[in-house]
Amino acid sequence: MNNFALRAVFMLAIVSLAGCSLFSQPDDTEKTLGNINGLKVRLLSNDPLETSHDDVIDRYQRYLDVATEPEMRIRVAHRIASLKLQAEEIALDKIPEGTDSGLDASATREERAQAIASIKDYESLLEAYPDRSDNDAMLYQLAKAYSMAGRMQSAIATLEQLVADFPRSVYYLEGEFRLAQLLYASGDYEGAEQAYQRLIDRGPDDNQYYVSAGYLQGWSIFKQDRLQDSLLAFTRLLDEQYPTVAALSDAKGGELDMLNDILRIMAIMFDDLGDWEQIALFYDQHGKRHYEYLIYDRLATLYYDKQYYKSGASTLRAFVLRYPDDVLAPVYYERLIEGYKTARYPNLMRKHKEIYIGMFGVGGNYWLNHTEAVQQKLEKTLATYIWDLAGFHHAWGQNSKKLKDKRERLGEAERWYKEYIRSFPEADDTVKAHFLLAEVAFELQDYPLAKDHYEIVAYQYPGYEKAAEAGYAAILAFNKYRPAKTEALAWRQATVASAMRFVQEFPQDERSGTVLVNTAEMLLKDKYYPQALTTARLASQVEADLPERYRYGAALVRGHASFEQGLFAESEEALGKALTYSKLDKKTRRELRDKVAATVYKQGEQAKEQGDLTAAVGHWRRLATVIPESSTRIIAEYDAATLLMQMKDYDQAIEVLLHFREQYPEHKLTADIPSKLIVAYEDKGEWRKAAFELQRIWNDGTDPEQQRIACYQSAEYFEKGGDLDNALVMYKRYAHSYKKPFDAAVEAHFKLNEIYAAQNDEEKRRFWLDKVITLHNKAGKDQTDRSRYLAASAAYELGEFERVKYEKIAITLPLDKSVTRKNAVMQAALKRYTQAVQIGVLEYTTSATYRIGQLYAQLSKALMESERPGGMDELELEEYQFLLEEQAFPLDEAAIEIHQTNANRTYDGLYDEWIKKSYRSLGTLMPGQYNKNEKALSYVDQIR
Known part of the structure; x- marks a missing residue:
């Protein structure tokens, strides 16, 4: 097997036996190197070989004895160290749960020896090959070995070397994080802070330690007693991880645990810095945050848990004062009040209930600036607090022996009953508040206030069990009060009104009929027309049981009061009844008839305002029949004519106008009749009649310009109506009287020519045609195209007259005479x-x-x-x-x-x-x- 093939085999063996990561990230970011789970090697169950770590290490060792290639020797040596460290991890995994997992506890001497052996192997390799590019892996494994062997400072130093020399290593992020944890565990909070900062500086992308680093950095700074900096670190983390209120609400599991822990430690720090005021100072300096309410909440909870009730209340109040329009403001204040209740501070509790009502009460700024849903949540608490305060002061006032204390406490009760009525006018128990307010006012001898609210109970809540009692109490309050002279009249009216209202609501009172009439007369005398009318109507309902004098009184009051209220039809009917009274004197009868005439006229006005013009005319014209002697009739007839003109009922309008002029020739309104008749005649096409009315205006008018126009227009209308003689008269009057405006003057002259042309009067035509030319020539800058045309036409027509005459002259002997002619x-x-x-x-x-x-x-x-x-x-x-x-x-x-x-x-x-x-x-x-x-x-x- 050549060197390349052999190298490939060993590399495959290394990969197959190596674990995932020696410093794999634990699930809980709060864990330290001391409790990191060891690497577990999973073997196939059907593997026919029973091979131990020692066997593999021994075989690798034998290879080293014969291997000559440097690279492979380094890799195998590295692998031997890794196997020794892995054997140590396996041994640690076998320690039963509940025992210390440190190497100094129950690890065997042999296992410790293996860890130490692996450390020596790594150290030897690093010493022998300090410049290898893959030394980051060896440093990583060495740091882990140090940690497992309990040599934390060595682990720290190794990790520091790793992150310093290999910033691009795959082990960098984990190495930096483990370094920070080891520094924190060893009490080097400043070093831990810096390590965490380096992780933060790497940014969140592909950085699984970013959030944990931010969180633990805040703790590291806190451990250095740099509270302001720690608060800033936690604020940065909250800003990033919970950028919105929704993000705060959605937090769960580990995120929620971290959020709660951050808020708890921040609350502790603000308390350490002083108190709740530090929250506002801090966020005023660094910018307000949407989660401040949670910090106030945690700090208040901290105080309440310690039974520091005033501090807890002050914390909650500080939030409300800082954010008075926040949707949580009333919630926090309710918690504040509940805290005082728990602490049994009744005075403070009532004091803050008052403050609560002032801040969040109905109609206030907070109330108006929030939705109906928020308002509905406030209503129950506000109602409860107001009733509590009113009831407390009412009871105290009733039980007080000293007059000063009594008045003071009852005054407070009055204030809160009023507040309840103002805040909840439609509530089911508002009637009770009215009644209790009236009771308090009566006891305080504030009879005007008492009667007001007794009447509200009696007449606005007729189904209330104490309605009748309240109505009677209102009368008592009226009778108890002694107003100043300036108020006596009004109070007397109100007194009677209340009594009559009581009679109306409770008809068993035997005085109802005559009292109603007397009251109505009094109200009319005092010009309290609406109530006078109401009372008189009530009296009219029982008039069959009344003597004649009271029937007359009811009718008279109803007639006058309804007139003042604009109810003119009712006024006419009621005054008509009053006129049937047998004991009327002449003067009173005359006055009543004039009043009836006024009602008829007013009905016409109302009908006009309502758009019923026909009805308006009917009322005004019937006045002549109803009260013919009334002076109002003159105005009514004229107004009827005016309205008929507006309705374009010209036949009826002409009839009324001509009759009016005939009946009242000297009346000042007669002067306007011609202008109305002109419009009517124009519409009917009766031009000659319209012309005569225009002639009247020319003769009798006082406005020179209006007279001038009327003169010209009358001439036109006479011409249009075929009365050429009168047309000539008016055109001549215009032509002789008005030289300006020029346009109208020249037209009038030409009109005269046209009419004389129609009459074949050449001589007069010559005169007016020549006038047209003269007018035009003298007009100067006032000349117009029209005047130029008329003048040219006039000159031509005059030429035609001469031409016709010329053509008739024959040249005869003697020539000199005929030719000359x-x-x-x-x-x-x-x-x-x-x-x-x-x-x-x-x-x-x-x-x-x-x-x-x-x-x-x-x-x-x-x-x-x-x-x-x-x-x-x-x-x-x-x-x-x-x-x-x-x-x-x-x-x-x-x-x-x-x-x-x-x-x-x-x-x-x-x-x-x-x-x-x-x-x-x-x-x-x-x-x-x-x-x-x-x-x-x-x-x-x-x-x-």
């Missing part, structure tokens, strides 16, 4: 047409231009066609003809030039009927140039 008219027409062109409105620019051209052409034609003088021979006629042509030629030239100007506007994209007519005229005046007939294809022909 025709020329004068032509000049007048030219002036107006030119004016229209100059204003610059396209529609009238082209038409006026055409008309100007035609004036010249027509005059030329008229000259040529004029009558010839008689008695002329042929030559004279020819000369006369030449003379006419000389006169006509310039006219034709002027006509051509003007028509060409019009025609040339086509180059600007303009073409209308007047330009077209200019073209035709040019065709007549210049046929050679303009009268060329070309065949034009129709659009249809072209597309074919």
Whole structure:
């Protein structure tokens, strides 16, 4: 067998016999090297060879005697040492349970010798080969051998060498951990701390000792009496291992044991540092933690276990004061109170019950900042504490002999009964608190408070067994009290009200009827309308049994009180009953009728507010029938008309408005009637009637601007209604009276022209058309496109008047007279047409231009066609003809030039009927140039 094959065989033998790890990690991280289980070698049961460790060692030894390869000799020597150590471990495993497992106890001399022999073998190998890369395994086994042999300092030194020289060894983590344990066990807490720190520095990844190192480091620091540093170490571990409240809740098994142990030792350290205040100081410095509540809990438990009740209570209170809004705050405070109860400190217990109620009471900041579930948990404790305090002080006060003590204790009881009522108004036993509070107040002679709570018991809890007793006690409290003069009236009213309420709830009282009426009258006199009405209604229920005077009184109170309460229909009905009283004097009757009128009017107002406009109108209009003499009727009718307008019931509105104006012509409201009638007439299309109302406003109004608008609008409406005569009157009034605003003024002038046009009154048209032009020309910067259009139109129309006149004048002999007359008219027409062109409105620019051209052409034609003088021979006629042509030629030239100007506007994209007519005229005046007939294809022909 060659060297390589032989080496492979020995390596296989080493692997098969070697254990898993000489320093395998125990299950419990608190165990030390002294109680580490030894390595167990498991042999196959069907192995035919009975081989002992000594036999194997002997065979390895014989191999060494003949082996020459250095590497194999080292490995075999290493293996011999391991087998000797393994034999020692097996021997230790055979020691019965319950005996000391140390080598100094029951290990045999032979076994100790084997451990020592293995140590010597390892030491020899390390000494012979100090630089081998696998010496970490030998150091690991050597440290274990030292430990088994009881040589702890040697084990420590070996492990220190291992972790120092082989930081990347597979044995490093375990070696560092075992080193820390040995240092801790030997009392070298500083060294242990450092070893544990090195493990921590390696981080949690692939480091099974990370958590244990953190935990044991905290203990190592604690053993050095460095409490602050130890607290920091444990805090770091808690932060990492229990980062959330859920993680704390989920801890179990070993994790839970470690958590509880950490909290216990931290509580001890905070106590050693001083007391519970050290917790806040520490975490204020290092940052608050979510698990602080557990530390307060453990420290309180520590104190309570020692029966240091005040210290335990102070610890719990410190947490509550530090975290007053924490969900555990009331729980801790309840535990505090329970501690004082256990310790039999009643004064402290009651004191802290008060504090508890103040901190966690209903409606306080804590209560409002937490959920309904938390509030429900608090309710039971709060109720118990409040009842305890109220009952304690009530009993003490009743038994006190000294007046001062009695009042003081009963005052405290009163305070707590009030607190219970405030906190739990819907609780089943709140009625009892009301009753007891009333009893305490009565005993303290606080009669107003007593009567309030007696009445609550009597009338808010009618099923309560002491309801009737409470109602009667309330009356007694009213009668006992002597108010100041300023309060006497109100107290008298309340006294009667309470008595009447008692009568109502307990009808066996024989005074019920007359007392109800008297009470109602008193309440009405004092203007206590709601209770007066209630009392009067109660009296009305039994009015059949009342004398007439009391029936009248009940009706009268009900009528006035319901009116003040806005119950106007009931008020009308009740006052109507009051009016039937046989002993009414004239003045009272008149006053009552006026009041009835007011109720009817108010019913209309209410109906309007509720959106029932028809009902509102009905109430207001019926007032004239119900109380015709009432002055309220005037307002009612006017309001009815206004509402009818809003409803657009214009027929009825017009009827009411016209009647109102007829009935009350001098009333100030009449001034607004025209504006309402105008709207109604407009909607009905009765323009002429609307115009007359506008005319009223123009005549009678006081607002100049409103008058101006009314004047113009009346003219429009007269025109719209076909009354042109009145329209002319109002337009003229406007035109003569209002020059501003300019737009309306110019429109009014033009409207007059239009109406006169419809009447074929040319003379008056000329007047108003000329006014339009004058207005426009004088407007300056106020000129508008509309005024420009109207002015151009007016100028053109005036030109047309002259043109028609011009065309009617024939040129006859003598020519000088007829031509002069025709020329004068032509000049007048030219002036107006030119004016229209100059204003610059396209529609009238082209038409006026055409008309100007035609004036010249027509005059030329008229000259040529004029009558010839008689008695002329042929030559004279020819000369006369030449003379006419000389006169006509310039006219034709002027006509051509003007028509060409019009025609040339086509180059600007303009073409209308007047330009077209200019073209035709040019065709007549210049046929050679303009009268060329070309065949034009129709659009249809072209597309074919």
